[in-house]
Amino acid sequence: MLNNHRRALAATVALVAPALGLTACSAGGGAPVTGDRGDAAISVVTLQSPTFQGCIEALIPGFTEETGIEVNLTAIPYDGMLDKYQTSFAAGTATYDLLTIAFQWTGQFAANGFLEPVADEGALDGVAQTLANQYQFAGEQFAVPYNSAVMGYFYRTDILDRLGVDFPTSQEELLDLLPILENDPELQAEGIFPTSVMGDKTQGMANFNSVYHSLGGPAFENENSQPNPIDVDIATRAYESLAAQVAASPASVLTGTFASTPAEFAAGTVVLLPAFNGSVGSSFESDESAVKGNYAFTATPGGAGDLGGWGNAVAASSTQKEAAAKFAAYIATPEADLKCALEFGKPPVSEANFSNEEILVNIPYLPSVFEALKTATPRYAGENAGTLNDIVDSITSQFLAGQLGSAADAAQELADQIAAAS
Amino acid sequence: MTTPKITAQQNGRFPGDRKHEGSMRQRAYAAAPWYVMVAPAIALIAWLIAYPFVNTVILSFQEARFGSVGTSWVGLDNYVRVFNDGELQQAYVTTAILTVFSVAMQLVLAWALALLLWGTARKVSTVVRVLFAIPMLLSPVAVGVVWTVLLHPQYGWLTAGLGFVNFSPISSPDTALISLILVETWQWTPFMFLIIAAGLNSIPEETLEAARLDGAGPVRLFTSVIWPLTLPVTLVAILFRGLDTLKAFDLPYNLTGGGPGTATQTIAIYLYRQAFTRFDQGYASAIALVTTVLMALVAIIILALMRRAERNVA
Numbered sequence: 016m017l018n019n020h021r022r023a024l025a026a027t028v029a030l031v032a033p034a035l036g037l038t039a040c041s042a043g044g045g046a047p048v049t050g051d052r053g054d055a056a057i058s059v060v061t062l063q064s065p066t067f068q069g070c071i072e073a074l075i076p077g078f079t080e081e082t083g084i085e086v087n088l089t090a091i092p093y094d095g096m097l098d099k100y101q102t103s104f105a106a107g108t109a110t111y112d113l114l115t116i117a118f119q120w121t122g123q124f125a126a127n128g129f130l131e132p133v134a135d136e137g138a139l140d141g142v143a144q145t146l147a148n149q150y151q152f153a154g155e156q157f158a159v160p161y162n163s164a165v166m167g168y169f170y171r172t173d174i175l176d177r178l179g180v181d182f183p184t185s186q187e188e189l190l191d192l193l194p195i196l197e198n199d200p201e202l203q204a205e206g207i208f209p210t211s212v213m214g215d216k217t218q219g220m221a222n223f224n225s226v227y228h229s230l231g232g233p234a235f236e237n238e239n240s241q242p243n244p245i246d247v248d249i250a251t252r253a254y255e256s257l258a259a260q261v262a263a264s265p266a267s268v269l270t271g272t273f274a275s276t277p278a279e280f281a282a283g284t285v286v287l288l289p290a291f292n293g294s295v296g297s298s299f300e301s302d303e304s305a306v307k308g309n310y311a312f313t314a315t316p317g318g319a320g321d322l323g324g325w326g327n328a329v330a331a332s333s334t335q336k337e338a339a340a341k342f343a344a345y346i347a348t349p350e351a352d353l354k355c356a357l358e359f360g361k362p363p364v365s366e367a368n369f370s371n372e373e374i375l376v377n378i379p380y381l382p383s384v385f386e387a388l389k390t391a392t393p394r395y396a397g398e399n400a401g402t403l404n405d406i407v408d409s410i411t412s413q414f415l416a417g418q419l420g421s422a423a424d425a426a427q428e429l430a431d432q433i434a435a436a437s
Numbered sequence: 438m439t440t441p442k443i444t445a446q447q448n449g450r451f452p453g454d455r456k457h458e459g460s461m462r463q464r465a466y467a468a469a470p471w472y473v474m475v476a477p478a479i480a481l482i483a484w485l486i487a488y489p490f491v492n493t494v495i496l497s498f499q500e501a502r503f504g505s506v507g508t509s510w511v512g513l514d515n516y517v518r519v520f521n522d523g524e525l526q527q528a529y530v531t532t533a534i535l536t537v538f539s540v541a542m543q544l545v546l547a548w549a550l551a552l553l554l555w556g557t558a559r560k561v562s563t564v565v566r567v568l569f570a571i572p573m574l575l576s577p578v579a580v581g582v583v584w585t586v587l588l589h590p591q592y593g594w595l596t597a598g599l600g601f602v603n604f605s606p607i608s609s610p611d612t613a614l615i616s617l618i619l620v621e622t623w624q625w626t627p628f629m630f631l632i633i634a635a636g637l638n639s640i641p642e643e644t645l646e647a648a649r650l651d652g653a654g655p656v657r658l659f660t661s662v663i664w665p666l667t668l669p670v671t672l673v674a675i676l677f678r679g680l681d682t683l684k685a686f687d688l689p690y691n692l693t694g695g696g697p698g699t700a701t702q703t704i705a706i707y708l709y710r711q712a713f714t715r716f717d718q719g720y721a722s723a724i725a726l727v728t729t730v731l732m733a734l735v736a737i738i739i740l741a742l743m744r745r746a747e748r749n750v751a
Binding site: 095097098101123214215216217265266267268269270279282284401402405409412413414415416417418 | 524585589590591603604605607608609610693694695696697698699700710713714715716717
């Protein structure tokens with residue numbers, strides 16, 4: 016009987032000890048962190064990419080020296096990033112103090128109280144107003160812009176010059192230009208395609224947003240971040256335009272992404288490239304580029320373009336809000352912005368840097384980006400943005416794959432689904 | 438009073454053994470240490486399996502947005518959506534086609550390879566088996582990325598080798614699913630081959646010899662001896678690959694992303710989109726549960742066939 020007692024006691028101890036150990040470990044997670052010198056330490060998470068991770072890493076020593084705040088940086092890949100953020104927010108603990116967020120996540124995070132509003136207005140000093148506006152929700156600013164991104168067109172100046180045509184200024188002119196390029200014997204002989212659309216499922220919104228608004232479509236959301244109805248007639252014309260562009264693209268068009276189509280342009284096999292400036296950076300200026308010195312960038316024909324971009328936001332559950340906000344503001348200062356643009360090809364956010372001579376050596380088309388940003392249109396960024404953007408992605412990709420019938424059918428389906436989800 | 442030196446097991450007695458008399462209280466007391474020992478495992482199972490399952494069931498009756506504050510009960514609405522969602526039904530059809538055709542091709546190829554190595558090239562079979570296993574050892578993510586490059590219309594070695602001009606089988610809605618089936622077959626035929634080869638090697642030589650002495654030719658030997666004896670093993674391979682393909686996510690996600698359009702969108706990809714792009718946890722939970730039931734039915738059918746095959750062998 017005593018043996019049983021001992022066994023029971025041993026088993027209980029064996030169970031309780033690890034449990035206490037685990038509890039002790041987990042209890043440490045939410046506590047404020049301090050650096051070696053007793054100053055604040057913050058946990059920052061950003062995108063696993065040289066223009067994000069590399070830039071922020073390079074800025075940390077200067078920031079720590081200036082403020083005494085330690086920064087622990089984590090970089091994660093884009094795939095699954097949103098899941099991780101949501102999980103972290105849902106857990107209610109401050110896994111990260113400062114997060115790099117895509118602007119379209121602003122509303123869904125802010126509406127649920129996951130983000131801390133930007134308290135220091137000085138954090139936005141010098142930042143282009145268009146970029147700052149991207150991170151506003153319900154009248155409050157929730158992030159400091161990290162980079163600038165707009166979908167426009169890169170085009171081959173040498174080829175358009177040879178053909179004696181100007182870059183189109185409307186969707187109608189674009190559709191007129193495509194057959195000219197398609198039927199040019201020289202381009203045919205060299206295997207050069209008129210265009211290369213990012214037709215992948217994940218890029219449906221970027222394509223549709225640019226064309227729909229270039230044709231005069233109303234903004235996706237009103238000033239209260241509530242969805243406006245889709246104009247079916249304009250959406251039909253947008254889909255007709257996209258279908259014509261897809262027909263003039265290489266065979267890989269329906270799986271083309273922001274990474275693959277710029278590579279085609281850099282290889283010299285495409286004349287007109289609808290793409291984000293952020294996914295190109297200074298790559299067309301490299302020695303391997305076949306288009307160096309023979310290309311330019313401009314807004315989407317018709318004027319609008321899908322607005323992209325990332326910003327740095329402070330988590331509402333952070334115990335180091337002030338320190339995190341300081342770092343977000345530091346990254347956006349003109350000096351830090353310039354350093355990252357020069358060393359890592361980051362598209363700047365400081366208005367002055369868009370015309371900085373040093374940056375223009377590597378990114379000569381930057382002033383055109385600034386102009387395109389002025390007329391760019393945001394995608395859904397409100398509380399239900401995840402669903403609404405996915406609907407546009409899904410309907411657009413299904414239409415381009417020939418699964419939804421005519422452009423009018425697809426436009427109606429889009430309008431119905433957006434209305435149902437609104 | 439002295440402490441008994443003989444433990445319950447040494448004495449041939451086990452906790453809860455009804456043959457041994459004693460009060461309920463005494464039996465429970467004696468068994469307590471064992472229950473305590475088992476408790477962590479049960480707690481772990483409850484935490485990792487039971488809790489998520491119960492939570493999924495609860496979520497499936499709710500309007501629940503991941504990361505949002507608050508949920509509301511919606512009754513059977515999410516289940517009604519499952520049966521009215523055209524895109525989901527398309528995903529079921531795509532997954533069924535992918536599963537049936539890829540598993541069938543794997544089965545035929547695996548049998549052909551296993552018989553080839555079992556009969557004529559048995560001496561080199563060990564080396565060849567290892568070589569055949571390589572695709573199976575690769576991560577489906579890596580396989581998806583590699584095949585995407587191989588099948589690129591402009592830079593792909595395979596498209597160039599096959600003489601495709603401005604055509605990529607993974608970029609066309611008409612051929613993307615066929616491409617996915619072929620890549621899935623390329624990766625997982627070795628798995629089925631290894632199982633079937635093991636089944637073939639387990640057939641007693643005496644049985645084969647006896648059949649040959651009775652005058653059985655190669656065809657009769659296969660249909661009357663080899664096939665019936667290896668059928669249970671074959672069904673196990675079909676069960677493993679069938680259930681795995683019904684859940685396919687990583688390979689299609691990395692090869693085609695479910696596109697073009699919805700041409701290669703499997704149930705798992707659609708479920709992922711609902712849960713982690715649209716954050717519709719309630720609907721995603723309903724899809725998960727309905728899919729689990731369907732997969733369980735498939736498993737039950739195959740297991741029933743296995744039992745029948747085993748009875749026939751016996």
